Amino acid sequence: METHIQVKNLNVYYGKQQALKDVNIEIPKKQITVIMGPSGCGKTTLLKSLNRFLELTDGTQITGEVLLDGTNIYDREVDVTEVRKVVGLLAQRPSPLPMSIYDNVVYGMNIHRMKKDRKEYKAAVRHYLEIAGLWEEVHKRLHDPATSLSIGQQQRLCLARGLAVEPEIILGDEPTSALDPISSQNIESRLIDLKQQYTTVIVTHTLRQAKRLADYVIYMYMGEVIEAGLAKDVFSNPQHERTRQYLEGLF
Amino acid sequence: MGFLKKKRWQRRHLMEAFMKFIMRVSLVIVAGALGLILWIIVVRGLPALSWDMVTKIPEGGYYMGKGGGILNAILGSLYLAAGGTFLAMIFSVPIAMYLKTYLGDSKWGQYVRLALDVLWGIPSIVYGAFGFTLMIALGIRASLLAGIIILALIELPIMTRAMDEVIRRMPVDLEHAALALGSTKFEVALRVVTRQMLPGITTAILLGFGRGIGDAASVLFTAGYTDRIPTSLMRPTASLPLAVFFQLGSPYPEVQQRGYAAALILTIIVLVVSLGSRWLSARLNKYTIK
Numbered sequence: 415m416e417t418h419i420q421v422k423n424l425n426v427y428y429g430k431q432q433a434l435k436d437v438n439i440e441i442p443k444k445q446i447t448v449i450m451g452p453s454g455c456g457k458t459t460l461l462k463s464l465n466r467f468l469e470l471t472d473g474t475q476i477t478g479e480v481l482l483d484g485t486n487i488y489d490r491e492v493d494v495t496e497v498r499k500v501v502g503l504l505a506q507r508p509s510p511l512p513m514s515i516y517d518n519v520v521y522g523m524n525i526h527r528m529k530k531d532r533k534e535y536k537a538a539v540r541h542y543l544e545i546a547g548l549w550e551e552v553h554k555r556l557h558d559p560a561t562s563l564s565i566g567q568q569q570r571l572c573l574a575r576g577l578a579v580e581p582e583i584i585l586g587d588e589p590t591s592a593l594d595p596i597s598s599q600n601i602e603s604r605l606i607d608l609k610q611q612y613t614t615v616i617v618t619h620t621l622r623q624a625k626r627l628a629d630y631v632i633y634m635y636m637g638e639v640i641e642a643g644l645a646k647d648v649f650s651n652p653q654h655e656r657t658r659q660y661l662e663g664l665f
Numbered sequence: 666m667g668f669l670k671k672k673r674w675q676r677r678h679l680m681e682a683f684m685k686f687i688m689r690v691s692l693v694i695v696a697g698a699l700g701l702i703l704w705i706i707v708v709r710g711l712p713a714l715s716w717d718m719v720t721k722i723p724e725g726g727y728y729m730g731k732g733g734g735i736l737n738a739i740l741g742s743l744y745l746a747a748g749g750t751f752l753a754m755i756f757s758v759p760i761a762m763y764l765k766t767y768l769g770d771s772k773w774g775q776y777v778r779l780a781l782d783v784l785w786g787i788p789s790i791v792y793g794a795f796g797f798t799l800m801i802a803l804g805i806r807a808s809l810l811a812g813i814i815i816l817a818l819i820e821l822p823i824m825t826r827a828m829d830e831v832i833r834r835m836p837v838d839l840e841h842a843a844l845a846l847g848s849t850k851f852e853v854a855l856r857v858v859t860r861q862m863l864p865g866i867t868t869a870i871l872l873g874f875g876r877g878i879g880d881a882a883s884v885l886f887t888a889g890y891t892d893r894i895p896t897s898l899m900r901p902t903a904s905l906p907l908a909v910f911f912q913l914g915s916p917y918p919e920v921q922q923r924g925y926a927a928a929l930i931l932t933i934i935v936l937v938v939s940l941g942s943r944w945l946s947a948r949l950n951k952y953t954i955k
Contacts, residue, residue, distance in 0.1 A: 465845065499847035509838040512861040512953045521856070522846035559952045572842070579846055 424478035451634035502581035508568035510560030546574035566597025710925030738908035746878035749816025761828035812888025820873035831865030871942035881906030
């Protein structure tokens with residue numbers, strides 16, 4: 415199992431409150447890693463440390479390293495926009511940009527100047543909407559506002575938009591929690607389809623979803639990583655008492 | 666017999682009907698007042714409205730009923746309002762941005778908003794008197810420039826607060842979504858924030874323009890009145906609200922009628938501007954996130 419992301423001695427403080435305590439983990443390449451744990455345990459904080467989203471909150475202090483194929487993304491020389499291009503994010507609620515469906519997919523490719531002409535953009539839009547499983551539903555109304563889509567469709571649009579900048583890693587911050595069951599299932603099966611090509615890290619608070627998706631599991635509690643390992647090992651034979659209790663639904 | 670019996674008139678139903686009645690009456694009164702105003706200026710002004718009215722300046726004896734028009738006032742008003750709006754925009758956009766970016770909902774942010782709201786409520790005659798005092802102190806005579814400055818002051822609080830409300834409603838998720846794709850902050854501002862806020866900002870600007878073009882009291886002191894078309898910022902200028910005021914005060918019926926015609930022209934300008942702004946913001950609004 416090849417490591418893609420390595421987190422070393424990561425500590426995060428929001429003001430005086432410590433949100434992550436000395437986190438050391440390795441996230442495998444082209445697998446789905448699921449971060450789970452009770453509310454407020456630092457799942458989302460850990461996820462947001464991977465695309466440098468933590469620094470968008472005032473008063474956040476970060477020490478330690480996050481190595482992406484060996485490069486520390488917190489290094490001064492690293493361009494944060496490049497980090498976020500490589501590490502895509504699927505947010506909790508879909509948040510389409512104030513433009514058409516077509517332009518939403520084009521936006522990222524456009525700012526990174528990834529395509530040469532309209533023809534290439536058109537082809538790319540089709541390609542990524544197909545991957546996200548949205549093409550059939552929207553190809554006749556690509557120039558309608560993105561907000562005219564249902565929430566589930568919007569989330570798939572956000573997926574297409576994120577994939578269009580050609581990331582290596584997809585982060586999902588409870589990406590199905592705002593969706594109805596059928597849309598959730600749809601997103602889940604996209605993520606499973608995509609795991610051959612992308613390293614995927616998902617935060618979830620639903621144990622069943624974790625079991626459906628995970629190849630690799632990180633269990634967190636109170637800002638600390640309690641246990642991390644292959645999903646089949648952790649789910650069948652947790653090494654720690656706290657993990658066992660969580661899996662049994664004791665809290 | 667099922668559970669759904671025939672409706673019995675209870676007190677709550679009566680209350681409902683009564684409240685609905687009050688609301689309808691209020692609507693009729695307000696809509697009626699608007700209708701009446703329009704009716705009066707159309708009936709009284711339309712007969713005097715001629716091509717000469719909008720293409721000529723007052724000729725000799727105009728104020729006693731002879732030939733000419735009020736092109737001086739039409740152009741003067743457009744210059745004043747456009748200049749004032751432009752000047753107010755230059756200041757209100759950065760103020761609104763500063764409020765959002767640095768002051769937010771802090772104590773100082775609240776003070777600035779309170780100050781703007783107080784300024785909003787100050788009657789325009791007070792602005793006029795203030796401008797007049799200032800002009801005397803600085804030795805400036807009534808001029809287009811002075812009128813523009815005072816109108817800018819009047820429009821500034823309206824525009825700033827309207828923009829402030831628009832900017833405050835900007836969803837944070839939207840910025841994050843764009844940042845997550847690897848945008849720089851400038852790209853977020855230029856390509857996402859602007860698109861989301863443009864309709865609201867357009868509305869704010871036209872709101873200011875509407876207030877500026879209709880204001881009589883402040884320009885009375887600061888811009889003066891003249892029968893000539895303004896050719897320089899330092900010369901006095903006529904304006905439509907004052908054209909209405911002076912002509913209605915005339916003892917000659919023909920001149921009074923021209924006063925109503927001037928009011929009609931002013932109303933048409935305001936109507937065109939507000940319909941135009943509606944059309945524009947509907948177009949710009951198509952893609953915004955509600």
